[in-house]
Amino acid sequence: MDFRETEEQIMLRQAVSGIASKYGHSYYVEQSRSGGKQQELWDELAASGFLGVSVPERWGGGGMGLTELSIVCEEVAAAGCPILLLVVSPAICATLIDKFGTEAQQEKWLPRFATGELKMAFAITEPDAGSNSHNISTTATKDGDVYRLNGTKYYISGCDDAEAVLVVTRTSVDEATGHGKLSLFVVDLESAGLSKTLIPVEITAPEKQFTLFFDNVQVPKDRLLGVEGEGLREVFFGLNPERIMSAAIAVGVGSYALSKAADYARDRSVWGVPIARHQGLSHPLAKSKVELELAKLMYQKAAWAYDNDMEAGEAANMSKYAAAEAAFTCLDQAIQTHGGNGMATEYGLADLWGMARLLRIAPVSREMILNFVVQHSLGLPKPY
Numbered sequence: 001m002d003f004r005e006t007e008e009q010i011m012l013r014q015a016v017s018g019i020a021s022k023y024g025h026s027y028y029v030e031q032s033r034s035g036g037k038q039q040e041l042w043d044e045l046a047a048s049g050f051l052g053v054s055v056p057e058r059w060g061g062g063g064m065g066l067t068e069l070s071i072v073c074e075e076v077a078a079a080g081c082p083i084l085l086l087v088v089s090p091a092i093c094a095t096l097i098d099k100f101g102t103e104a105q106q107e108k109w110l111p112r113f114a115t116g117e118l119k120m121a122f123a124i125t126e127p128d129a130g131s132n133s134h135n136i137s138t139t140a141t142k143d144g145d146v147y148r149l150n151g152t153k154y155y156i157s158g159c160d161d162a163e164a165v166l167v168v169t170r171t172s173v174d175e176a177t178g179h180g181k182l183s184l185f186v187v188d189l190e191s192a193g194l195s196k197t198l199i200p201v202e203i204t205a206p207e208k209q210f211t212l213f214f215d216n217v218q219v220p221k222d223r224l225l226g227v228e229g230e231g232l233r234e235v236f237f238g239l240n241p242e243r244i245m246s247a248a249i250a251v252g253v254g255s256y257a258l259s260k261a262a263d264y265a266r267d268r269s270v271w272g273v274p275i276a277r278h279q280g281l282s283h284p285l286a287k288s289k290v291e292l293e294l295a296k297l298m299y300q301k302a303a304w305a306y307d308n309d310m311e312a313g314e315a316a317n318m319s320k321y322a323a324a325e326a327a328f329t330c331l332d333q334a335i336q337t338h339g340g341n342g343m344a345t346e347y348g349l350a351d352l353w354g355m356a357r358l359l360r361i362a363p364v365s366r367e368m369i370l371n372f373v374v375q376h377s378l379g380l381p382k383p384y
């Protein structure tokens with residue numbers, strides 16, 4: 001067993017961190033509040049090829065894997081500028097197009113994922129189908145050379161920034177189970193009949209959330225990704241990357257918070273010694289660090305398994321759970337370490353609260369992960 005990162009991975013980590021640190025958390029907050037998209041940071045990462053690290057070389061990408069993409073994701077978050085769209089666009093959408101796209105579809109989209117020019121949103125959640133994807137009611141009905149999409153998706157991130165959205169729809173019903181048979185489509189966000197409304201949320205992030213309304217949206221049949229009716233099986237190939245990337249973001253957010261906490265604890269004196277000398281303060285920070293490192297190890301294991309075509313579901317789920325919990329604890333403890341300043345805008349911690357809280361809910365909630373562990377890791381009856 002070798003736990004060392006390769007020289008290439010270490011260089012990638014340093015290079016991404018170097019770029020993101022130039023922007024820093026104040027840039028992230030300013031962008032989030034002004035409606036910016038961290039485009040300068042995105043472009044600089046893209047120009048260095050870092051957004052396309054996991055796209056195959058034949059499409060102009062780095063030909064590396066999820067391990068490297070998660071390094072990018074972790075390091076931008078550790079510099080205080082998490083990019084949620086990395087979870088959706090390169091990790092889910094590019095992965096699914098690479099796996100299930102026709103040659104023509106791959107040629108159309110993957111080179112632009114490789115350069116970072118293309119941003120694609122991902123839409124599975126619906127008002128009546130969050131944790132339960134079987135309940136999806138957005139339909140795609142074949143009509144000659146097109147499919148007509150009708151329904152509503154909600155909490156879809158980045159629709160004001162992305163060019164297209166990968167949509168999970170129902171194309172028929174499995175008579176035996178009554179569950180929908182699902183199909184995936186790449187839909188232009190400018191399509192006629194497709195409209196969106198903003199969902200205001202208490203999360204400081206450049207990615208905004210939208211409800212998408214599909215009113216008889218015509219989608220050419222060459223926008224069907226994979227096999228009609230096989231969408232549920234197919235979408236699962238994108239869910240492990242989604243979980244691993246969310247874990248990487250969470251680890252980055254936790255590292256950012258802990259590093260700020262350690263700096264503050266070293267400098268701040270209240271009783272004649274730095275507050276770091278009080279075990280009541282330093283032990284919770286140490287405990288948070290332990291939890292963060294364990295979560296990091298688990299997401300790296302998951303990414304490694306995924307890149308080596310091994311079963312990654314258990315590690316991906318567990319790492320997402322552990323990292324979200326660790327990020328939350330790290331941030332909370334970092335705020336506590338700062339006392340009143342923990343709530344000050346200037347110290348750049350409290351504005352990450354919504355993000356840290358979100359990571360326990362989305363893209364998969366901790367309860368659904370525990371359900372997975374109950375059933376698949378412990379072999380107990382399905383608890384729902």
Ligand SMILES: Cc1cc2nc3c(=O)[nH]c(=O)nc-3n(C[C@H](O)[C@H](O)[C@H](O)COP(=O)(O)OP(=O)(O)OC[C@H]3O[C@@H](n4cnc5c(N)ncnc54)[C@H](O)[C@@H]3O)c2cc1C
Nearest residue numbers: 122123124125130131155156157362363364365367368384
């Ligand atoms: C900021 C943000 C961004 C998002 N971005 C996207 C996106 O880009 N694309 C997209 O498709 N979706 C996105 N989502 C949606 C997100 O994936 C869902 O919110 C999440 O999967 C939970 O679904 P839900 O909100 O419908 O909760 P529900 O399914 O209604 O669940 C509510 C609560 O009940 C619990 N629960 C549900 N079922 C069970 C069960 N069987 N056992 C135990 N507990 C259960 C859940 O864990 C949760 O705590 C986003 C959400 C947010 C808030």
